[in-house]
Amino acid sequence: MMAVQLSDVAKTYRASHGSKRVFEHLDAVFQQGVSVGILGARSVGKSTLIKLIGGSTLPDHGKIRRNGSISPPVANTQAYHASLTGRENLHFVARVNGFDGDAAAQFVTRFAEMGEAIDQPLSSYTRERRSRFLFAASYALPFDIFIADEALYGGAGEFRERCAELVQQRRSHATLLFTTRSPQMLRRFADVGAVLHDGRLQMFERIGDAIRLFRALDTSAAPESDDGRDEEQDEEERLVDEPFGPLA
Numbered sequence: 001m002m003a004v005q006l007s008d009v010a011k012t013y014r015a016s017h018g019s020k021r022v023f024e025h026l027d028a029v030f031q032q033g034v035s036v037g038i039l040g041a042r043s044v045g046k047s048t049l050i051k052l053i054g055g056s057t058l059p060d061h062g063k064i065r066r067n068g069s070i071s072p073p074v075a076n077t078q079a080y081h082a083s084l085t086g087r088e089n090l091h092f093v094a095r096v097n098g099f100d101g102d103a104a105a106q107f108v109t110r111f112a113e114m115g116e117a118i119d120q121p122l123s124s125y126t127r128e129r130r131s132r133f134l135f136a137a138s139y140a141l142p143f144d145i146f147i148a149d150e151a152l153y154g155g156a157g158e159f160r161e162r163c164a165e166l167v168q169q170r171r172s173h174a175t176l177l178f179t180t181r182s183p184q185m186l187r188r189f190a191d192v193g194a195v196l197h198d199g200r201l202q203m204f205e206r207i208g209d210a211i212r213l214f215r216a217l218d219t220s221a222a223p224e225s226d227d228g229r230d231e232e233q234d235e236e237e238r239l240v241d242e243p244f245g246p247l248a
């Protein structure tokens with residue numbers, strides 16, 4: 001059964017200095033329970049695709065069908081309010097999505113080793129705590145479909161490893177759709193590989209075939225021996241630097 005289907009989707013950004021057409025006739029089907037890693041060069045529309053799938057941006061035309069609950073993008077800060085505590089934020093996000101806030105707060109407190117900070121405002125968190133909170137919170141609710149734009153897991157040291165393990169656990173019970181520029185991330189977290197290029201998404205049962213096409217298209221891609229970690233970390237740093245959503 002399908003989890004997400006895009007049919008003939010078009011998306012153009014319009015700005016005062018001109019417009020940018022990202023997709024014109026995009027079709028894609030993502031199956032339930034299958035983890036898909038989407039490779040794409042810079043500016044091909046990876047973020048736009050994740051936003052369309054998640055519903056935070058609308059297509060100009062075409063249809064997007066979703067079968068099941070869908071997470072906000074991993075480590076997304078938009079849903080959080082800096083002046084609310086970690087617990088209050090989790091309760092809010094859980095309620096909006098129809099889940100149990102207590103269970104989510106309990107999970108994040110334990111997994112991210114928050115201690116008393118769970119009852120302090122997000123604005124008081126250190127950079128590292130903020131990162132832990134964001135990643136743990138991303139996987140705290142039992143969504144059917146998890147989506148991620150480049151940052152799939154994060155944090156530092158031992159937390160980082162546990163976070164990667166958590167993604168593997170969630171992936172075994174849910175559908176995971178993520179974009180990346182790191183072939184290694186596909187090998188680690190995807191069942192199926194996809195390449196976004198020229199407004200089209202090509203899917204490959206064999207991860208290696210997706211990586212080969214990506215390399216042929218994007219000559220700046222990291223070599224296979226590189227674990228892609230620098231780029232992942234750049235992306236995480238960008239994410240945790242962003243302020244939380246509007247002050248309540």
Ligand SMILES: Nc1ncnc2c1ncn2[C@@H]1O[C@H](COP(=O)(O)OP(=O)(O)OP(=O)(O)O)[C@@H](O)[C@H]1O
Binds near residue numbers: 046
């Ligand atoms: N809000 C916007 N207004 C105008 N143009 C936009 C907007 N958002 C994205 N674009 C443009 O649309 C194209 C696709 O952007 P998008 O962020 O989806 O690509 P991406 O593959 O995620 O890029 P990157 O790898 O650099 O993160 C880019 O050319 C970008 O400049």
